[in-house]
Amino acid sequence: MDAFTTHTGRAVPLRRSNVDTDQIIPAVWLKQVSRTGFEKGLFAAWREDPSFVLNDPAYAGASVLVAGPDFGTGSSREHAVWALQQYGFRAVIAARFGDIFRNNATKMGLLPVVLPAATVEALQAAAEADPATEVTVDLQARQVRWGSETAGFEIDDYTRWRLLEGLDDIGLTLRHAEEVAAYEGGRQRWLPTTV
Amino acid sequence: MGRTLAEKVWEQHVVRRADGEPDLLYIDLHLVHEVTSPQAFDGLRMAGRKVRRPDLTIATEDHNVPTVLGPIADPVSKAQVETLRKNAAEFGVRLHPMGDAGQGVVHIIGPQFGLTQPGMTIVCGDSHTSTHGAFGALAFGIGTSEVEHVLATQTLPAYRPKTMAIEVSGELPYGVTAKDLILAVIAKIGTGGGQGHVVEYRGAAVRALSMEGRMTVCNMSIEAGARAGMIAPDETTFAYLQGRPHAPSGADWDAAVEYWRSLRTDDDAVFDTVVEIDASALTPFVTWGTNPGQGAPLDAVVPEPDDTPDPAAARRALEYMGLRAGTPLREVEVDTVFVGSCTNGRLEDLRAAAEVLRGRTVRTRTLIVPGSMQVRAEAEAEGLHEVFQAAGAEWRQAGCSMCLGMNPDTLAPGERSASTSNRNFEGRQGKGGRTHLVSPAVAAATAVTGRLTAPADL
């Protein structure tokens, strides 16, 4: 996965709550078996509306999405994360995230940042007032900075370390293969197998 | 201090615990389908890895498949299904393909085979994996990176979630179902209410539910934001399991049941959050908006946005849904009725719909889609298909069907459905489609009148 240390870019304010993963990438886009090309499906239905914020040229090339609460609820489709990344987003800021989306994002190196609702609003307002506003998402310092503002955010040490290093979870787990084998030796005998 | 059911199952599966790291959990059963697995198998291939435990893995074709007989017309869908077949063969994973007697929606076939048992950890690249919690299993949805992780290692690193108790006291009134209960729960706690939690459903009304009803309730835990939903196993659970193909037998059965009986929350255990609901006050429930928390009793009217917790979202939702505040929900006309999905595609659900449709005629396009080929066979053995066909409904093959707009069963833009599925998101059932979530009984009654209707209204 991509490592994430610090990223500076412009922000897109998405003033909607409960942006579910069916909106981020509608189901028709999930038929592909490759891992690429999902940026075309990002917010596919909403992008048909010329007034949708991503269609505003002022936000072209922005890389930080600032959304309403409960972003990424619903389906477990990791395609939502791929679509955001492939479109060019490096971080998503919201007051609350759907658990699975948030987990998927940290597996792929798209940083989900939780900030208080009022702080998210302030950042959205700043990006609306001046779309050229640069936002820095600093995982090292656990801070989001723009203009003269600084907001700290929380993220657990382990996930932060993994993101900073860009480490693949499977490789980390395989270091503990002996413990997995030992556990398997003690499983209850009645547990089902699919064979 | 005592432990909750979720904590007991979690602790039983910790392979490794270290300071400052998530627990490494062992996964007892991994369910796989065509949509969220191709990139995971690809990842294995690129890294030269194998599936660690093909014997704890099972695959089916459900999301993408048509529910009428014949080949898959859409070449992209066809390629995805063929990719699953190729991957299952290459990695030695049992697959139930289209047309197979064991094929069906992934969350319907696990319980049906007896593969879903109390105290297990179960994952799937699908958020409605929470369904399996009805057996007292810890079951949750994962993304494709995690699917690959489980395929490669049969484990998953995870942080222990918080615990929430939803205590449902009293008795559900006649005609009020598990679906109405869970829709009312979501409306009460909101789509983010369960975030970070495993929910345990408890109380007299939950104990009184059949396994099918319990699965309906646990299925929609994710719609309240929860990672998983659980119900402690009891005699109802054991009776459902006994004799199923993969359930233990003989001395193993006795040992298993003895262990399963220990899988209940200790009396002195403490939940992080407790929510209380009185079942006896509930009535048939429907959604009016574009998330499952935007619901109301069928007796109510479409609400004023300003009277809802999130007025801006409600205004957007009403605009998308083409509804006006103050309209009685019973006056909302629908074009299509869908009975099916992992929420309500089991035999009990089809019986409930058939009971309403017997001797009546539908006024809307009505799709009855069994959740699995076995459910289909069982329904036909009871003659339910004849009831549906006589009423003018379509009796389909098994699959996810109109639950999500990625197979041929979709709504056209602006079309409105009453659906027994679990998500009323914008475009969920097809671009521009409008969805009202309902129980199977309400779906069937709605098909008869063409307006949102409870069976008691007929």
Ligand code: SF4
């Ligand atoms: S029936 Fe619907 S919710 Fe269930 S697995 Fe299929 S698409 Fe997902």
